[in-house]
Amino acid sequence: MIDTWLRRTRRRHPHVLDALLVLATFVVTAGTTTVDRLGNHIEPNPAALSLAVVASLAILGHRRHPCVVFAITLACSLALCFVATQLNAGLVAPVIASLYFLAVRTDRSTARAATAVAAVLVTGATIINEPDASISVKIGVVAWILLPGAFGDSVRNRRAHLAAIEERAERAERTREEEARRRVADERIRIARDLHDVVAHHIALANAQAGIAVHLLDRHPAQAREMLSHLTDATGSALRELKATVGLLRRADDPQAPLEPAPGLDRLPDLIGAFERAGLPVRLTVEGEPQPLSPGVDLTAYRILQESLTNVAKHAAGTAADVTLAFSGSRVLLTVTNDRPAPAATPAVAAAGGGFGLIGMRERAAAVGGRLTADRRPGGGFLVCAELPLRTAAREEQP
Incomplete structure (x- = not known):
C-alpha cells in the first residue's frame, strides 16, 4: 500500500x-x-x-x-x-x-x-x-556509501522489468487490434461478395423478365401481366436479400438485425424456379447420395450456382442450363453448362479471363478448400465446374 x-x-x-x-x-x-x-x-x-x-x-x-x-x-x-x-x-x-x-x-x-x-x-x-x-565507525560510514548504489540498481532493474512487461502488453494489444481490423476487413469483403451475387442475380432476372414483358405487352397482355408479376416478385426478393445481407453490419444487440439463416442448397429449387420464370430452363441432376454440407460450404455452393446461372441468363439467353450435383466421398462436384456458344466479344467470354464474377467464385471456392474452373466448351457453350469439400476447417465449424 x-x-x-x-x-x-x-x-x-x-x-x-x-x-x-x-x-x-x-x-x-x-x-x-x-x-x-x-x-x-x-x-x-x-x-x-x-x-x-x-x-x-x-x-x-x-x-x-x-x-x-x-x-x-x-x-x-x-x-x-x-x-x-x-x-x-x-x-x-x-x-x-x-x-x-x-x-x-x-x-x-x-x-x-x-x-x-x-x-x-x-x-x-x-x-x-x-x-x-574506531574501525566500526569507519566501516559504518563506508557501508552507508555502498548501500544506495545497490538499492538504486535493484530499483532500476525492477522499473526496466515493469516497462518491458508493459511494452509487451501494449504490443499484444496492438496485435489484437490489428487482428480485429483484419477480421473486420475480411468480413466486409465477404459481405461485398454476397452483395455482388445478390444484386447481379436479381438485376439479371429483372432485366430478362422486363424484356420479355415488353415483347409480349402488345400481342399477349395476359402473359405480359404474368411476367410483370414475376418481375415484382424478383425485385421484392432482391430487396429482402439485400436487407438481410447489409443487416449483417448491424450491431449484435440491434433488434432489427436479420434472423434468417444464410442461403444454402436447400433453397436451390426456389433459385431454379426464379430463373425458369425469367425464361431460362434449368435441368437439375443429382448424382450419388446427398450429404449435409457445413454452413460455409453450403453458402459457397449456393452462391456459385446463383452466379453461374445469372451469367447464363445474361449472356446466353434463349438456351437451357444444366446443373449437376455429384456427391462422392468427402467432396461434392458442381457443374453448370449451357449449349449456346457465346460470341467472342461478349462479357461472358471476357469473364473467363478476369471478370469479377468468376474471380469471386474462385475465391469463394478456395476459401473453403475447394477449386473452381470456368471456360468455353469445345463444342460451344460455357462450363463452370466447382469441386468443394463437404466440410471446411474446424475453425469455420465453430459458432
Whole structure:
C-alpha cells in the first residue's frame, strides 16, 4: 500500500517528494554538525550549516543532472568531514541520496564507478580527519556509501522489468487490434461478395423478365401481366436479400438485425424456379447420395450456382442450363453448362479471363478448400465446374 502511494505521489507531485527529501537530508546533516564527539549539543557551525544547505539543495537537480549533483554533494560531504566536530554517517547523507539517484537514472557502470570513488574519498577523509576513530565507525560510514548504489540498481532493474512487461502488453494489444481490423476487413469483403451475387442475380432476372414483358405487352397482355408479376416478385426478393445481407453490419444487440439463416442448397429449387420464370430452363441432376454440407460450404455452393446461372441468363439467353450435383466421398462436384456458344466479344467470354464474377467464385471456392474452373466448351457453350469439400476447417465449424 505504501509503495502504491509513493508511486502515485511521484507521478502526480514529483516536486513535493523532492522538497521533502531535501528537508530530511538537511535536517540529518545539520543535526550531525551541532553535536560534539561526546554527544553534547553545541553552537551551530556556520560553515558546516552552509555546506549542509548547499549539498541538500543540490539534490533538487537529480532528475536532469545526476552526475553533477553527485559531484557537488561529494565535495560538500568531504568538506564536512573536516569542518564538523563529529564523524557520523549523517555527514554523508547528501552523497547517499545522490548515489541512489545516480544508480536509478544512469547505467550500472557509471553508478559503480561513482560508488567506488565516493567510498575511497570518504574513507580517506575520515582517516585523515579522525585517525583515532574506531574501525566500526569507519566501516559504518563506508557501508552507508555502498548501500544506495545497490538499492538504486535493484530499483532500476525492477522499473526496466515493469516497462518491458508493459511494452509487451501494449504490443499484444496492438496485435489484437490489428487482428480485429483484419477480421473486420475480411468480413466486409465477404459481405461485398454476397452483395455482388445478390444484386447481379436479381438485376439479371429483372432485366430478362422486363424484356420479355415488353415483347409480349402488345400481342399477349395476359402473359405480359404474368411476367410483370414475376418481375415484382424478383425485385421484392432482391430487396429482402439485400436487407438481410447489409443487416449483417448491424450491431449484435440491434433488434432489427436479420434472423434468417444464410442461403444454402436447400433453397436451390426456389433459385431454379426464379430463373425458369425469367425464361431460362434449368435441368437439375443429382448424382450419388446427398450429404449435409457445413454452413460455409453450403453458402459457397449456393452462391456459385446463383452466379453461374445469372451469367447464363445474361449472356446466353434463349438456351437451357444444366446443373449437376455429384456427391462422392468427402467432396461434392458442381457443374453448370449451357449449349449456346457465346460470341467472342461478349462479357461472358471476357469473364473467363478476369471478370469479377468468376474471380469471386474462385475465391469463394478456395476459401473453403475447394477449386473452381470456368471456360468455353469445345463444342460451344460455357462450363463452370466447382469441386468443394463437404466440410471446411474446424475453425469455420465453430459458432
